[in-house]
Amino acid sequence: MDYRISEPVVGPRGEDVxxxxxxxxVKVVIVGGFGVGKTTLVGSVSEIRPLTTEEIMTQAGAGVDDIAGVERKSETTVAMDFGRITLNDRLVLYVFGTPGQQRFWFLWNGLFEGALGAVVLVDTRRLEDSFDVMGRLEERGVPFIVAVNAFPDAPSYPVSELRQALDIPTEVPVIDCDARERGSSRDGLLTLMRYLHTLTTTTPEPR
Incomplete structure (x- = not known):
């Protein structure tokens, strides 16, 4: 029996190699509350075509997902986002974005396996959405930085006030970020890598 192949078999694209x-x-994860910009960041920074698992939001999520502040959001990540960025000739980052809704947090176990650190995206309009996220990271012992995503109508606060509101230790970097801009997203990942480096080179003070 003859088989016809409808599409030619092609190899990897040049940018994928x-x-x-x-x-x-190195594996890192992007975490944060619902609608904070995780998928946008992964998509903006990835040098390959990002893998996304976004689905259209339906009435099934009504009363379950808190969309206050992101009422115009029409799609949501239901599993993960994935991208890749080469930082230099020797180092590549595999970037995983996590789903924001708590009903999908059971997927975090697999996504955090082997991850060296995390970027916590924060929306200043909904700071309370970050509490549980950072709590889970601390429980797992995953180092993280905090990146305040830029939204046009979001209030701006001094870093000192954000640290106090979110109870962030002084050694944890807090930076501004525009998840839509590749350079800004890349700077956030570089900040995480520098922070992870300081954790491996800092000698604990004797007790």
């Missing part, structure tokens, strides 16, 4: 010089791959 890792440079031969890459020797280290």
């Amino acid at each position: 890792l440079p031969a010089s890459v020797s280290t791959a």
